[in-house]
Amino acid sequence: MERDQELKSLKRGLQALIMLTRNRPMTVSEAARKMGLPRTTAERILVTLETEGFVARDPASKRFGLAARVLALAGGFSAEDRLTQVASPKLFAKTREIGWPLALAVPLGDQMSVRVTTDPATTLWLYKRHVGSEIGIAGSSGGIVHLAFLEDAQREEMIELLRQSDDPIQALARDRPRLDAYLAEARRDGFSIGPDLGPERAVSVPLRDATGIKAVLVMMFIARGVSMAQITGRFVPELKALAAQIEAEAFGDQIGAESGSKS
Numbered sequence: 567m568e569r570d571q572e573l574k575s576l577k578r579g580l581q582a583l584i585m586l587t588r589n590r591p592m593t594v595s596e597a598a599r600k601m602g603l604p605r606t607t608a609e610r611i612l613v614t615l616e617t618e619g620f621v622a623r624d625p626a627s628k629r630f631g632l633a634a635r636v637l638a639l640a641g642g643f644s645a646e647d648r649l650t651q652v653a654s655p656k657l658f659a660k661t662r663e664i665g666w667p668l669a670l671a672v673p674l675g676d677q678m679s680v681r682v683t684t685d686p687a688t689t690l691w692l693y694k695r696h697v698g699s700e701i702g703i704a705g706s707s708g709g710i711v712h713l714a715f716l717e718d719a720q721r722e723e724m725i726e727l728l729r730q731s732d733d734p735i736q737a738l739a740r741d742r743p744r745l746d747a748y749l750a751e752a753r754r755d756g757f758s759i760g761p762d763l764g765p766e767r768a769v770s771v772p773l774r775d776a777t778g779i780k781a782v783l784v785m786m787f788i789a790r791g792v793s794m795a796q797i798t799g800r801f802v803p804e805l806k807a808l809a810a811q812i813e814a815e816a817f818g819d820q821i822g823a824e825s826g827s828k829s
Contacts, residue, residue: 578607582601585597587632594630619633626682626685652816656808662687670682676703678700678712680698702728702736704737704739705762706735713725715753769801775817783805
């Protein structure tokens with residue numbers, strides 16, 4: 567085939583898919599810079615791929631990432647991508663129901679990194695998170711839950727890493743008795759409110775597949791706006807139920823396969 571017969575639009579679409587397998591979800595402007603194209607051209611490519619089900623746009627951050635249909639093309643669609651894809655609409659629906667913002671966070675080094683947030687869907691005066699926002703593991707309810715549900719060896723390695731940090735928010739990692747108390751409580755109860763006692767608080771529950779913890783589901787709230795009895799009596803059961811729905815849809819096949827192999 568002569569080079570002038572090549573379908574430039576197809577090549578650019580494939581280029582966009584390859585780019586998204588190698589990078590985090592990105593905005594149209596970021597994709598345009600990465601691909602060396604005008605913004606309008608990059609947007610047409612991404613919108614076309616979205617229409618065909620190969621990419622999806624996060625309603626909050628407006629970032630494009632891989633969608634489930636790309637599994638038919640390649641293995642670049644990771645478990646994290648699948649989890650984000652499944653969780654996003656469910657989190658926005660739940661925020662509309664309960665009024666408090668929700669987030670999905672995953673570990674990234676010594677930080678918990680936000681992958682989905684419904685902050686833009688609320689009118690509450692809270693610290694506005696975005697996809698990519700980070701907070702130290704030892705200083706957050708999500709980080710405590712992540713540590714609590716790790717395998718023992720992984721947990722010890724992570725705590726040692728956190729102990730070496732000079733970030734003040736990681737100070738709890740150097741107070742082992744207090745940290746262990748938080749971790750034991752999280753494992754026992756299946757959630758954590760964490761060590762932060764500021765006006766804005768968070769409560770987190772784990773998201774797990776057959777191999778272990780993959781992410782945390784976080785609800786942010788204003789301490790003076792809701793009682794601890796409401797958090798533990800109403801919202802924690804709702805978060806656990808939501809987490810179970812997300813796990814079933816994102817990891818159902820894996821969990822089923824794991825159960826079958828043990829039977």
